[in-house]
Amino acid sequence: MDFDLSEEQRLLKESIDGLLTDSYDFEQRKKYMKEKGGWSKAVWSKLAEQGLLGLPFTEADGGFGAGGVETMIVMEALGKALVLEPYLATVVIGGGFLRHGGSAEQKAAHIPGIIDGSKTLAFAQLEKNSRYDLFDVTTTAKKKGAGWVIDGEKFVVLNGENADTLIVTARTKGERRDRNGIGVFLVPADAKGISKKGYPTQDGLHAADISFTGVEVGSDAAIGNPEDALDLIERVVDEARIALCAEAVGAMDESLKETVEYIKTRKQFGVAIGSFQSLQHRASDMFVAAEQARSMSMFATMAGDFEDAKERASAIAAAKVQIGKSLKFVGQQSIQLHGGIGMTMEAKIGHYFKRLTMIENTFGDTEYHLRRVADAGGLI
């Protein structure tokens, strides 16, 4: 048992923290938001230069063969700096599908572009009524010749507006909520029959609603088994959840830090408001919540490697519950302790709150995952 980072991991942390300290303060972030697509190509290139976009890929695929802990380190750092660039969509999710399900040809076609920063991906999964159930899929992929024809609508596709390639879940057979009959397809974002409506999300990221009308793709578009890819989808989404837990921990750390700094300096009644016990206790509770979240983020990271799929799923769901509870408390109380200034767009703290809030509602909220843990019989 060991919670310390290895030498290489420590260096990785220093390197990404350093990069973001230099190029991602709050003012710079505002500029990046105004760039085309809503994030900075220059920052993305820097991430590529430092090898961060290639971390999880095997050396044979041109990456560094890093594991879950390295992704955790990166995601925490991205959470701290409120990074807008599509690391989750491209490296964690897109890369995850390619790593766990991609053929040699698919890997060769897509991974180099991810690693060098020239290509980004997006995961088109959510449907109007699917909510958090990954198996609830009405988008269809019908066989045509050797290839497939995709029809359907996907919503809130993160990085959907900018991605070069979409990874689309679609039903190849069966009924709407059947667990089998679901495939995953690589679709060029500019394919004929795709129409996108892009927009900024509440937390400053960008997403798109995307409709697919008779979109034709080749036989090489399916990742894994086109009739039975739910296990693959769940595995990759679990990794996305783990990454979101780590991102939330980073954002909570910063929220707490900012808030403590604020109440140390803000004066009322002639004293720093941090000298009031009611505020001290609230801040202590925020610390406890953040620490519990950190513990579960580490647990989720470890659980990513569990052999038993059920055990893995329960552990990660449990982590998402804890993170959801903690982030709500830390996020809300950060605003409360800042008082009026916390309500303004101008102050950084509200942006943490918004990102944290959106993390809760991504790939299953607290209630959803609590029910999953309960239905699986708990953790003990």
Add this chain to the structure above:
Amino acid sequence: MDLAFTKEEVAFREEVRAFFRDNVPPDTRRKMQEGRHLSKDEMVTWWRILNKKGWGVSHWPKEYGGTGWTSVQHYIFNEELQSYPAPQPLAFGVSMVGPVIYTFGNEAQKKQYLPRIANVDDWWCQGFSEPGSGSDLASLRTKAERKGDKWIINGQKTWTTLAQHADMIFCLCRTDPSAKKQMGISFIVFSMKSKGVTVRPIQTIDGGHEVNEVFFDNVEVPIENLIGEENKGWDYAKFLLGNERTGIARVGVSKERLRRIKELASKVESGGRPVIQDPAFRERLSACEIELKALELTQLRVVADEGKHGKGKPNPASSVLKIKGSEIQQTTTELLMEVIGPFAAPYDVHGDDGSNEAMDWTAQIAPSYFNNRKVSIYGGSNEIQRNIIAKAVLGL
């Protein structure tokens, strides 16, 4: 970063489990599962079994009978002990006064007291809190005046846990009334059989008798019973309180109780089906399990840190363990109340004699719920723990 136990640690856990299975008296285990009080004999019998095995004072230095285990081994041992369940060693002797004596006591004191603590030849109790000194412990007023080769002790202690069983007490006494609050306190030990010591029971809301008032009326104590230096008692008290870091989370206790909740909830019916099948109940149960898992991990982080960086000064993370650990213990007793529903009401008319096995367990649930309100109060109330985090961690 690696959360898995090593092969050696897993083997150690098996060894500990097997030892408990073969050696904890079954009645002792059953009573603990049912939340009952154990008799002095039952506790001492088990602790002597443990001591004979060499595990009675596991965390003491080897020269005084400790095991030399790693932090992780201590964690595993405690966790298994709590979740078996079997009584933990008497904290007042083993975790509190023992370490003070081997750290600050003289050779004669070490020889005289340590082996007797390990074998529970002496049952120790703690003379810290007073009626006017709870969270503000340093305001204590019990005084020890030096008269020839004796201390003359007068005053009153309260909340003295299991003083009714005690042979010895370690006591914070004011020895210099003119000094500032924390400065004039000394750490003195003496026999509870001394003339002038009176123990009066306090009945708690669960109907139990765990705590007492202890009165000192001109109690004469040999001068050599001072531990360490005169007027340095506050330092020793801080050392003592900071010593217990990870055990306070009581993760194993809560784990055991959650298993019991599941067992009972699959027997007791509500709405024509076992309580465990009620989705809302199951979610509350799972929410508690998740909190506990997070706490367990937080505790492991503290343990690992201790193993790497030594046990030096008190770690403020222990305040997190205390707050969350006590909240979760309380939640588990609430869940038990929920399971038992209207049958929480009957008072324990059968007593602790096990004469009505079928119903006995129900009668302990409400008392256990009432009794567990104490866990967020003792050992530095959760409000004090929040003060500690605010000051020591957040710098407020």
